[in-house]
Amino acid sequence: xxxxxxxxxxxxxxxxxxxxxxxAKIAMAIRHAQWAASGRRGLTPTQSQILGIVAGSxxxxxxxxxxxxxxVTMGTASEAVATLVNKGLLRKGADKADGRAVALRLTPRGRxxxxxxxxxxVMGAADAMxxxxxxxxxxxxxxxxxxxxARGMVPTSRMCVECRYFRPNExxxxxxxxxxxxxxxxxxxxxxxxxxxxxEPAAAPGRDRLWEVFVNGQPxxxxxxxxxxxxxGTWRSRREVHTSPKGAGS
Ligand code: SF4
Numbered sequence: 001x002x003x004x005x006x007x008x009x010x011x012x013x014x015x016x017x018x019x020x021x022x023x024a025k026i027a028m029a030i031r032h033a034q035w036a037a038s039g040r041r042g043l044t045p046t047q048s049q050i051l052g053i054v055a056g057s058x059x060x061x062x063x064x065x066x067x068x069x070x071x072v073t074m075g076t077a078s079e080a081v082a083t084l085v086n087k088g089l090l091r092k093g094a095d096k097a098d099g100r101a102v103a104l105r106l107t108p109r110g111r112x113x114x115x116x117x118x119x120x121x122v123m124g125a126a127d128a129m130x131x132x133x134x135x136x137x138x139x140x141x142x143x144x145x146x147x148x149x150a151r152g153m154v155p156t157s158r159m160c161v162e163c164r165y166f167r168p169n170e171x172x173x174x175x176x177x178x179x180x181x182x183x184x185x186x187x188x189x190x191x192x193x194x195x196x197x198x199x200e201p202a203a204a205p206g207r208d209r210l211w212e213v214f215v216n217g218q219p220x221x222x223x224x225x226x227x228x229x230x231x232x233g234t235w236r237s238r239r240e241v242h243t244s245p246k247g248a249g250s
Contacts, residue, residue, distance in 0.1 A: 033119030060103030158199035
């Protein structure tokens with residue numbers, strides 16, 4: 001597609017730089033707002049993020065997993081976790097699956113704090129965007145995170161596009177064109193998760209196919225992760241937790 005000046009957006013060399021410049025401004029606003037709020041909340045941004053990570057995880061997490069999620073050293077994560085335990089926002093218990101491991105859990109106060117980890121002003125700016133633009137931006141961000149993840153630049157995320165429950169483009173032309181087998185319901189681009197507590201990674205070959213058909217706008221047609229639904233019987237509660245604004249994950 002050409003433009004009046006004859007330049008083609010497909011070969012615009014500067015777009016990537018401007019996207020990164022825009023993201024840098026948003027990151028700066030988030031950092032400033034988090035530091036400004038840290039006095040009021042009595043938490044550093046790292047401590048706030050740890051509460052969010054623990055709240056968003058279905059499986060119990062230890063300090064090592066928290067450090068990996070945040071891409072910080074074990075020392076930094078241990079120190080922040082110790083502070084949160086002292087503040088009565090986190091508690092350490094035994095991991096039921098591995099009696100020798102330590103699992104971090106939120107206290108009721110910690111859960112309330114975790115629900116407000118992102119600055120309201122920045123959230124407001126995101127919410128103010130028209131729905132189609134929000135969906136498009138989220139879709140683009142998913143692609144960027146996935147690409148950076150493949151280069152080892154960000155920790156592995158729990159995203160729809162790599163989840164065995166994700167069925168892309170099952171309902172072509174519909175606003176909610178994808179399907180999540182976990183809730184057994186349709187989801188749109190605006191519902192895509194970047195950090196979903198219920199995500200279970202698809203096996204490697206199926207995962208690549210998942211991304212390919214997501215981008216190309218086709219359904220899987222049986223060539224991807226199997227259609228295995230999670231155990232039946234709790235569909236309603238799953239759907240409620242998953243779609244609640246207080247539900248786990250982003
Ligand atoms: S919403 Fe969660 S469980 Fe459903 S497809 Fe996305 S990552 Fe998987």
